[in-house]
Amino acid sequence: MNMKLFIFIVLISPLLASLSSFILKNKRFAEYISLLASSLDIIGAFIILYFVLNFKPIFLFNNAIAIDKFSAYLILLVSIVYFLSSIYSISYMRLAINNEKMTENEFFRYELFFNLFAFTMLIAPMINNMAVYLIDIELTTITSSFLVISEVTEKSIEAAWKYILVVSSGISLALLGTILFYLSGNIPGSANIVSSLDWTVLGLNAVYLNEGIVRIAFVLIVIGLGTKVGLAPMHTWVPDAYSEAPSPVSAMLSASLENVALYGIIRYFGIAGKSLGFGYPEVILITIGIFSIFIGVMGIIYQNSSKRLFAYSSIEHMGIITLGFGLGGIFGTFGALLQMLGHTLTKSTMYFGAGNFLHKFKTKNIKKIKGVFHIMPKTAFLFSIGSVALIGVPPSVIFISEFLIILQSLKDGYYLVAVILIGFLLAAFISLLTKSGSMVFGKADENFKAERGDFSPFSYVPMLLPLAASLILGFYIPNGLHNLLIGIVHIINFKIK
Template sequence: MITMTNSIIKILPESFLIMSIILTPILSGILVTIFKKKRFLEIFSVLSTAFILFLTFFLFLYIVDFKKITLFNEFFYVDSLSMVVLLLISFVSFVSSIYSVNYMGKQYQDGLVDDKHLVRYYQGFNIFIFTMILVPIINNTGLLWVAIEATTLISVLLIMIYVKEDAIRSAWKYLIIATVGLSFALIGTIFFYYANIHDPLSTVQPEEDKINWTNMLQNSKLLDPMIIKIAFIFIIIGYGTKAGIAPMHTWLPDAHSESPTPISAMLSGVLLNCALYGILRFHLISSGSIGEEYSANLLVIFGLLSVAIASFSILFQKDMKRMLAYSSVEHMGIITLAFGFGGLVGIYGAILHMINHAIVKPLMFFANGKISQKYETRAMSKIKGIFTIMPVTGVMFLIGGLAIIGLPPFNIFLSKFMILYSGFSSNNNILASTVLIILLTIIFIGFIRNLVMMSFGKPKTQIDNGELGTLSIIAMGLLVVFIIILGMYIPEPLDTLINDAVKIFKVV
């Protein structure tokens, strides 16, 4: 594969790939500002996300062969862990842009958004992608914080796109909680930087480089353990707030439930992973400085607490979109817990679960969006007979629902199994793994009950049979294909990428 990659890089150098990936959503945002016709807005956004996905695929092949890229004196740094997050951003953005055509088109047709707000939506959509792309490729930990904060500001505007009282209230709640949380992350970043500039090599290395993640990791064994312990607590609370980790998750159900469905899919599928990526980078520095036990134990505690809170919230939930939001809290908790478990199988399972959740959850939000538009409600008690009214959407909704609770042969079953195997393989994690199984059983009961109730039965009111939007079906169909494939087989290049990312955690 290296020979093929060398040929590609001669045509598309890595500097071109990275800069094009960064600049494409900005260009698309400018174009939708200039050409304000609805059809142009849709075409520019779909083409730009398709181009980003195309470029990301070639960058992925490069990383699989050469493991990392550094550009502009290590200002940009992409390794296998970065590449996982970047792949998810590009793929989920692409399917969300396709889905947006029909979904926002129906909102426009029904008068829920006008021309001005439709332009704002596509402007925000493209800039949102830009801010998320910056997160996994920036080496500077200070600018990493800036990029994650920028995702907050732009996503707040997208949540308020309908200019409804509930949406505005949810957006303000999200803005306040996320900003306060991220202020903790900023303090934690400053502490890490302070520890790095006071190591014995500070007279040898330029201080402006010492805020870079690669520099901190290189010097991790020399950092003051007490400062690192305090700093990581600030990091996990700060970035954990944005990642939807309990008990800092309170903004998430409101924000997800009030935002446009494609934005909910991006919030859940990739934005949460961007914040988790920030935690993982500092977890690696902390592990290098004081050993992995300290930060790993914190990850296990917060992860298990997230699953616990989500389980009982899902069990008694009545609103479909809020149920999916609490499911995001659950799965971010599972991923966090798995990174805390550690080990080869645990880390591999955690990274695979990041990928699997980022594929399944957009499908669930997409299906939910079409169902809510058709039934004109989000109350699960009022939704019956999806299979009769919308058979194609109903099948995909059921597949997504069975996948999200971890049933075989779908993708999440595999990553959940690996995580549980890792937990029970370590005497230190048997209790946490046992509690996790109990909580997952509660979630299974809550989800399966609602899935059966909504999918079958007779609709309470007269609703015309038929699907809503061919492009929406295509977007959901793409996700279903990957859910099934990854449930049975992990393609070799992806397996190599995940294994390389596992090695970053010093697991052999």
């Protein structure tokens, strides 16, 4: 099977969609070409995944592109959210043009950068050279900061400025870390020169790297890429950008961009672990993970805005995933990978729901959104189930992943970590459920003037699909997914037999 063709299709279709929609300036065409491109991408992602799972990793163009199971998994996660967001964009942008005075120029700029953003995210996990990967992450920042200002307001400009400034400085730190990684393999006078920045080469020759420099380089990488992931205390841009961006973009930022950035940290985690032993990198990831969970939960508790609520929930989830990778072992890593999938599915549902609320109620304030159940029954139903799934109530896949992470911490004797994690999860459970409950149920305002009823199917079908998937995965994890995740666990953490 010629894999070049499928990779080419996956990359070229969003690029063509973005350019053609911007040049032709036809609204219907722009909507459906994005949908078509994203459907092609999701099919392509499944084919790549199938090939990598059943045959061998893909290496193309003199090893410039390297796709193993981990990369293929990430490509799938990105294209799932791209697909859902491009369905939801149709509903969201039509409403924005009709009700929110969005201009045509703003709409076509949105379509241009929406597909470009997806393109930059899809190419990131394929890149072998870690420095080029970082620059690609920087490009995702730029394309998505233009998406944050889709509707140009003072608030959205502020959010975009904070986003681009904080993340660019973070990425430059990560670049410094990458250069130090290169230095660690190129010590003058040393017998073993590792002169490459490809993760495949670095991973194979990790034992030859200079340990002292790898220590510092790994910390710089975690800080730099952690800024992009939104790990505390580098999370300051996250709630602003996620709340000011249009909902389809918030979903892409939250559910796929974070995963793509975390992918880089985990690649370096594997390399550093092989070079130093896993003790040191694991402690760093555990510490930063717990701190992120703390900040995320505190943000959830004191939150009045519906979209910022989910931004803080993203910080919390990324903390849990980082903690899972940091705890290592088969349960921890498997749980973290599964949590990536669960978070991707449920968080897109929640952002789409919050977008529908925003269009109906014209506010993000939780206290002013009341009684959605009587006004938009379908959205409200999916939203309430989604929030239950998001916090990890049993039929959801997030329950399994969080349970596995707690199990790993108990197995390794990190009892304190387990207790803290359970405490924070309970706190998040109570506060998130209270807030979403007050939005969904509660008593509708008597003076509420807008028309009752749901928006078009484009507004709730993208909520239904990932939610159903996350609930089904909670009951039954298919054999293919299980094998894939086990394969990735072995790639990341080689000491597990």
